[in-house]
Amino acid sequence: MIVSRKSRGSMLNHLYARLRRLGITSSLCVALFVIAGCSSGPVAGIPTPTLLATATPTGMATATGLPTAAPTDTPPPGLDQRIDAYIASLTPAQQIGQTLMLAVYANGYNANLNQALTQWDLGSAIVFPNYNGGALQPTTLAGMQQLVHDLNAHATTPLLLAIDEEGGLVDRLSFYYGSTPSPQQLAATGDPQQAYNQAQTDAQRMKQVGFNVDFAPLADVYQGGGIDKSRTFGTTPDQVTIYAGAFLDGLQQNGVAGTLKHWPGLGASSGNPDFTLPTVTHTKAQLNAIDFASFRALLPHQPDLIMVTHVIVPAYDPNEPASLSSILVQQVLRGQLGYQGVVVTDAMDAQGLIQYMRQQGYSDPAQGIAEACVRAFVAGDDLIEAPIEQDRLAAVVAAMTQAVQSGRISQTRLHEALHRIIRLKVQLGLLTLS
Secondary structure: OOOOHHHHHHHHHHHHHHHHHOOOOHHHHHHHHHHHOOOOOOOOOOOOOOOOOOOOOOOOEOOOOOEOOOOOOOOOOOHHHHHHHHHHHOOHHHHHHHOEEEEEOOOOOOHHHHHHHHHOOOOEEEEOOOHHHOOOOOOOHHHHHHHHHHHHHHOOOOOEEEEOEEEOOEEOOHHHHOOOOOHHHHHHOOOHHHHHHHHHHHHHHHHHHOOOEEOOOEOOOOOOOOOOHHHOOOOOHHHHHHHHHHHHHHHHOOOOEOEEEEEOOOOOOOOOOOOOOOEOOOOHHHHHHHHOHHHHHHHHHOOOEEEEOOOEEOOOEOOOOHHHOHHHHHHHHHHHOOOOOEEEEOOOOOHHHHHHHHHOOOOOHHHHHHHHHHHHHHHOOOEEEOOOOHHHHHHHHHHHHHHHHHOOOOHHHHHHHHHHHHHHHHHOOOOOOO
16 A cells, blocks of 8 residues: 555654653654654654764665655645644634533434534533433443444534543443442552553543543542542542552553643632532642642643633632633643643533622523633633533533634634644544644
């Protein structure tokens, strides 16, 4: 089979990204390609190390037995340029849709989902098999696989497809595969390999269904706060870093994007944002030594996403919950910690956020959620986990569209978020950019 230079470049870029995520250095990646005889020239997005010069004329067989490629006048565009070109090819509706994650609770594909994907062009989805403790939908593994297949089939762009698969209390796949250990139980084994192995199994199951994003693991350090202790890996930053890191690696080294949550930490919060608007009263010194420490220590594992939640942290921002706070997202998470991956919000229809927006004067929950989504995006969140009710989702789409058209959401902010989201899709193999 003859493989074009363009196709070869795409394949090598994908292989390079996989090798880098396994911790292999850029120089070693290229050396492996050369040894294998599959890289006879520069490939877009892959750095070329300085090697000893050899005088092999163009077209002459190399030690690998393959002829060298003739130099081209214009090198192919790098990955950043190709991402920018792809973004430019999207319609305005598709660009906005990339920033919104559809919440799915359905027994099968339906008219509401079709409207979200084909009319509003949403570019991501999260599936809840038993939303708010409701009846199981779909009831079988085959049914869930069909639902995910149909979501993909009708979407106008490749979807990030997420599920909350933590294990223990939050175990969405348990209905189809049986229950799995909680983070607390995994850490209690004293063996980080157990956490890695469980995440590897979870990743394999997720890919069988069609999911490519897991909203796990928790990086929260349990300190008696509003989150259930069994959902956490420990009571110290070191313990959490070891086991959450192993779990994250188990996902990401097996083709599923992992998500650290819940920035800036719920381990010492006064409650759960699903039900109330909590506060973390730690000083800056305490936050940096405990709550932020596990997130900071896990950044070398290159988490694909970090989820920001709805919690007030007065030491940094006494006015806005973290999900709406440019201080906690842009200044602290991105500026001080240095994270440059995708930031995704916690569910924007959480009662804690609805309560906060009511205090802001939004008595109608749909309008309050819609305004909160715009504020979250302006604050620096790239991907918005949209509300599940169709009227609320419609309000969010309208508000985001109006904010972009009016300039409240700048083209710079929109492009920044789109670039991160599209890069993740390329990294996961969902998109191949020429």
